Amino acid sequence: MQAIIDYCKRKKAATEDYPFGPEPLVMKVGGKMFALISDSSISLKCDPAIAENLREQHEAVKPGYHLNKKHWNTVLVDGTMDEGDILAMIDHSYALVVSKLSKAEREQAEEAAK
Template identity: 60%
Template sequence: MKNKIIEYCLKKKGATKDYPFGPDPLVLKISGKMFALFFENKGYLNLKCDPVIAENLREQHETVRPAYHMNKQHWNTITIDGSLPVSDVFAMIDHSYDLVVKNLPKSLRESISKMN
């Protein structure tokens, strides 16, 4: 599942990967802004999330909790242990990516939307 998550993130328009904090976590960015941090060695994923949705996800899933080393209001940590369907994880990735793109300057949003 780990490789599927990385591949899915990198298929997002303009997504890039980086290791600014050392070998772990893998940081996935759009226009220099983080939308996912994947702690491959520890088996969890940090994703940006609307605060109301973040609370709902935490209530619904034991594997979703306030983010490790992040703003706990706006980021969730998802334990990747197979208990969540991959489609749910992908939906959370989509939400995180969309939140970050939405807050980029208009010119960057337009250039991203034109990418193949």
């Protein structure tokens, strides 16, 4: 799980937060969440059509736990899914969130990351 956390932290302008207490770790860009990480799972934003497809293909991919199930998937990190697939899902989530930021929000996030 640490490799996944480290991967999220390396995203440009990514910040970590604990708005719900000591768990889960919330990764944000521009103040918007792109990953919610607990002991054995990671929840990621996802295009609705892709989200449904991933759930059909992988037993470890479930509708977002306590999140909008149309736009979020929760991935059980139990060794049944290739880590590369999980990293690709992180990339997709991050890109979706960044694409929704205004130019000013993107610039502010990048400046804060310096």
